[in-house]
Amino acid sequence: QLKTLTHADGTTSTYFDKRKLKIAPRSTLQFKVGPSFELIGNYNEVFDLKNSSKKINFQLIPRIDRGFDYIEEEWVGYKRNYFTLVSSFDMDGKDFNQVLKSSYLLKLYQDGTNNNIFRKIKYFAIKIKAMSDEDFSEINLIQHTAKRDKGPQSSPQLCPVIPSPLPKHQIIREASNVRNIAKKKKYDSTFYFHREQNLDGFDIESLVNSYPNDCIQKVARFERIQFASSINVKNPPQKNKYFRLHVILGAVIDGCEFPSDSQYYSNYENIGMNNGSIECFVPLQEMRTPQLIIRGRSPSNYTSYNKTNTVKEKLQSQNLSQ
DNA sequence: TTCGACACATACGT
DNA sequence: GACGTATGTGTCGA
Numbered sequence: 001q002l003k004t005l006t007h008a009d010g011t012t013s014t015y016f017d018k019r020k021l022k023i024a025p026r027s028t029l030q031f032k033v034g035p036s037f038e039l040i041g042n043y044n045e046v047f048d049l050k051n052s053s054k055k056i057n058f059q060l061i062p063r064i065d066r067g068f069d070y071i072e073e074e075w076v077g078y079k080r081n082y083f084t085l086v087s088s089f090d091m092d093g094k095d096f097n098q099v100l101k102s103s104y105l106l107k108l109y110q111d112g113t114n115n116n117i118f119r120k121i122k123y124f125a126i127k128i129k130a131m132s133d134e135d136f137s138e139i140n141l142i143q144h145t146a147k148r149d150k151g152p153q154s155s156p157q158l159c160p161v162i163p164s165p166l167p168k169h170q171i172i173r174e175a176s177n178v179r180n181i182a183k184k185k186k187y188d189s190t191f192y193f194h195r196e197q198n199l200d201g202f203d204i205e206s207l208v209n210s211y212p213n214d215c216i217q218k219v220a221r222f223e224r225i226q227f228a229s230s231i232n233v234k235n236p237p238q239k240n241k242y243f244r245l246h247v248i249l250g251a252v253i254d255g256c257e258f259p260s261d262s263q264y265y266s267n268y269e270n271i272g273m274n275n276g277s278i279e280c281f282v283p284l285q286e287m288r289t290p291q292l293i294i295r296g297r298s299p300s301n302y303t304s305y306n307k308t309n310t311v312k313e314k315l316q317s318q319n320l321s322q
Numbered sequence: 323t324t325c326g327a328c329a330c331a332t333a334c335g336t
Numbered sequence: 337g338a339c340g341t342a343t344g345t346g347t348c349g350a
Contacts, residue, residue, distance in 0.1 A: 018344090022345080023344085024331080024332050024333055024343095025342070025343040025344035025345075026332065026333035026334050026335095026341090026342065026344085027332085027333065027334090028334085030344080078345095080344075080345070081343080081344065081345090082342095082343070082344090144343095146341075146342055147341095147342085149326095149328080176342095177334075177335070177341080177342065179335070179336075179341090180335075183335090183336095224343090229324095229325065229326080230325080296324090297345095298323090299346095302344095302345070302346085304345085304346075324350105325349105325350090326349100326350090327347100327348090327349095327350105328346105328347085328348085329345100329346080329347075329348100330344105330345090330346075331344090331345090331346095332342100332343095332344095333341100333342095333343100334341080334342080334343105335340090335341075335342100336338105
């Protein structure tokens with residue numbers, strides 16, 4: 001009924017099947033580490049401005065902290081419920097102060113005479129997306145605020161970030177619904193770097209000055225995310241459809257005019273205007289989850305289906321069960 | 323059958 | 337310990 005794993009930080013992940021067991025909405029058992037991510041690949045290359053022969057190695061560090069249970073060898077989420085995906089990234093083990101003081105160049109493409117064309121990176125950013133594993137189409141995700149129905153909805157946004165370790169699962173739990181000022185302060189340096197309070201020692205040309213906001217995130221936190229309610233979770237009506245969550249680290253640069261024969265052309269994404277210039281997100285590295293099952297709103301996916309039924313209805317439910 | 327909307331319940335945070 | 341909050345899910349009806 002319950003399967004529990006203990007993590008390095010002493011917290012535990014308890015997996016259970018919502019078809020068989022109902023756990024209270026605010027129970028800490030709703031927090032759990034989900035499937036680990038696999039590398040899909042590295043894309044465009046990045047070099048240090050002051051040492052242009054040295055290629056930078058990136059490593060995304062993503063984790064799912066709510067919303068997926070490991071049930072009978074499969075990772076299962078619920079369409080109606082939230083999941084949490086967090087990610088930071090590493091750059092050759094450099095700390096964020098080193099990185100923020102430097103400048104980095106993105107190798108865009110080679111021109112007709114085999115000269116490399118570089119563009120200065122404004123900032124690094126992480127985004128997430130969901131893909132159908134049947135036809136590899138993108139699936140819409142939606143994000144709520146803690147107010148849920150009473151607040152606005154959006155799609156998960158591109159999150160500008162600087163390199164950082166990923167806070168442990170327990171920290172993500174503790175910081176998930178903080179309102180208290182003292183508690184916010186306690187977690188502040190884990191999640192944010194405040195540019196306006198740390199002006200000393202940064203050259204005007206350094207990376208820190210081209211991030212879009214004074215409050216710079218160290219960790220991309222995608223909380224209160226759900227699959228769009230309109231998705232079909234069955235392929236033929238009987239068979240489960242598989243999905244995957246993807247995490248993409250990219251570099252944002254000014255300008256989006258690239259030659260159409262560039263091998264990476266299709267990966268560029270115009271992300272719109274900022275301070276009067278057109279910005280473009282260029283992918284550096286992508287990771288993904290294993291196959292995921294999303295259970296829909298059918299009563300058969302919940303415990304109440306069995307509890308109050310007659311024997312006849314139970315037999316029916318077994319015939320219909322997926 | 324499905325989905326938006328609203329409702330209820332219950333552990334958490336203050 | 338009371339009170340407001342956040343979130344899983346029960347339910348109604350288009």
